Amino acid sequence: MSSSALLLALLLLPLAGAALVLTLGRTVGDAPAKVAALGTALVELALVAVVWAGYSTTEAANGSRLQMALSADWIPAFGVHFALGLDGIALVLVALVGVLVPVVLLGSWKHGTIEGELPAGSRFAGYFATLLVLETFMMGVFLATDVFLFYVFFEGMLVPMYFLIGRWGGPRRQFAAMKFFLYSLFGGLVMLAALIGLYVESSKILGTGTFDWRELVAVAPQIPHSTQVWLFLGFFLAFAIKAPLVPLHTWLPDAGAEAPIGSAVLLVGVLDKVGTFGFLRYCLPLFPSASRSLAWLVLVMAVLGVLYGALVAVGQTDLKRWVAYTSVAHFGFIALGVFAFTQQSATGAVLYMVNHGVATGLLFLVVGMVIARGGSRRISDYRGMARATPVLAGLFLLAALCALALPGTSSFVSEFLVLLGSYPTQPVYTILATVGIILAALYSLWVYQRVMQGPEGGAGVEAARAKGRLRDVTGLEVTAVAPLVALILLLGFYPKPVLDVITPSVSATLTELGVAPEAVTVPAQGGQR
Template structure:
């Protein structure tokens, strides 16, 4: 029941905001209600965490009721280490986003209630997707997240917001339709082999057959690759992030896009293990291309928002690479990367959003020398930027290292090429920082004033977590590892065992030709 209450709380908050009178000019009551609801949701997620037993790799706090009997659909929820990590990420980020969005300049100031209501709706639907253990329920929530994001981009975004919102919607709807076709296929197979069911536990036991499994996998994977996003299905993201408000970008990239990579682990690997193994060489190749391509395009951007969006294309490449390397090390790194990337990208979007609002321009070339007049802003940007390039001592370093270390044991070329992304990340972050913050104060940049107390209060939790998890990531890994081990065991994979030295006879320099214990 606690999981249902957790997901329902922000949805109820959104409905309350829709009924709240607009009232004062600054719409403070609506903002306070939104922040209060998000903090209650955070408190509930901490209750869930307290009830969760981290040593178990299975689902806990489960709840199951028949929903649509004719379809075999259930209202079924539960959390494992992967789900609870992403639920916590969501409930941590939403209060930060709401607080940071108090002073957002909207195209229509009368829409403040709707603005914050849609944010709470995103939170509730995303939590629902992370805790769903019935694929039909997951699909409904997966698609439903598009509605509030479409309105957040299309109603409250920049001058080209309509185009960006429609492109976002079309890309993701196409992916959703492909997944729906695959879900129908699962229903047909399930009905032929017994009672139709969409429960994860039942679907894992189906005998799909090789060709059927591969076709169904492609339907799910296409939807998740668009959501993630994976090259070459990523092109909606820079446009959407370039037009959305900073808070909307955080919800889209740091929360909702994680449903894509979460779905790869939870649904693709659990339901279609053979097909995932079959497709892994191509997916690993696309992931490496995403890492390099996203970083190269980030280097060439003059628009700060598009730069941050392309860095996320690169980072999602790392996450997907770790998932399809199929080692417990790389997959644990990918899950931790989802959490850490959410924090670092949130800090980047929010602090650059303040810069853009102050300057009235998103062009890097319109800034320069800002650290002279806004040293705190400069420091926050530096920490967020260094975390994005995975500097040791900051949270993303640990996750990126685990991804590369795990990948190296199964594919040295993929790990080597992916490592180039770290070098390129140093370029796009440091070049951006140098051009905006150092040197003489650029004409017109004097309007970029220091962070206000409210903005500092919003950014401080993210910065503290980035630094804290950089030195002490073990609490998160303790929750993640058992769930990852369960997935790795189900797909029949494991970490390659280290090779033992070859024994040598005393009287010869030749190897026996066998590893120790191989006789």
């Protein structure tokens, strides 16, 4: 199989798997459908591994930005191509998708959703098939190298996630699904207007309009600054909503709280990364002058996100909303790293995207296991669970420590790189953001202590005991979370393989922005902040 065909297979395999799962669910039942869904996700993960092995960091360092490229005419009259390709930034996010989807399917294997049974009348086949359809769009949004095609995948992601929340979510699922859809749709429509404007500007320079990302990057410096500002704002608004940055974040706590745990893992672990990926892939290289002049706006929003998200997380009473607000704080660090415009900070930001997806995935899964036992999302309904569930308590503690970026966990490396790289160019914003580290320790350890430590009790614990559910993790649950635990520890002590993939693409992005990249220094684990 050629390298370009591999990318096409990555895109189409989950869609074909979804059709198979639905067919099996209707004809022979849910059990074979579940096996087909997991098999599809595992084959997809194997393809991701092949693509990773075939990606050349040497070629990337020598200027081969997009590898394994595939392009075919789609709408020739408007210069639209079905074009795929990937650089190191896209590759690590594609790998994140490949890892999280089978983890979510395994975690949802017994009951359909990790925290409990599917709603009445629902079938495993429909839920699992929708997850696979979502995987297709997630792959497409990172692989697209035609900006119009990217927009199609960007908007297309909304549909399966809308149904995952609205059909299989919690008590307020319809409200949360509609709020998520409207926020994202509005941002996408504004981006579409900016995309049309970019097409018109390219036609003025080239004589004919184009949506090809490489051609647009080449002509970007010739676009007038005033025009760049408006086009930048159009793209930025869509990405800031998706990220989400404060004050455009309000859809996330509702969607994260009402989505099934598995869908919440993909929502916060992957879909939100499309926003920060968009900053790097589209905002910076396509609008370099505007990116530099408006960086202060993004930095203000980033620091507000770090502090506001952390403070609100401290006061949460709902376990799932707590995880959602911790993510708002973490996305502030990622945006800070991107718009500090240094090699270290931007590399740390991309690594943060990966590590946040893994860490938040584990945190959501553990929270789902707690809810599955006690039947409640309220933090106050749980006390002293560690006595009966020591392994679950250990997993909860590891996820909490990774959320606060303890040395030895994967989050430490990325957070350290962001702060170390941001300080030389943005010392004030960096110092303000470091307050978030203290608050992270507070919101992470306090919730862990309230749920797992102290005397055993609470309505959730009593309900779990009465129903015979007050037990430690099962073998299936351990299997589901084991890959995430391994990645947290492995990337915490040896992030070099991922950094080697990321660094050349970050350097190319900064060069397109007009910033000279500097060398990256990787922090030694076990050191002080």
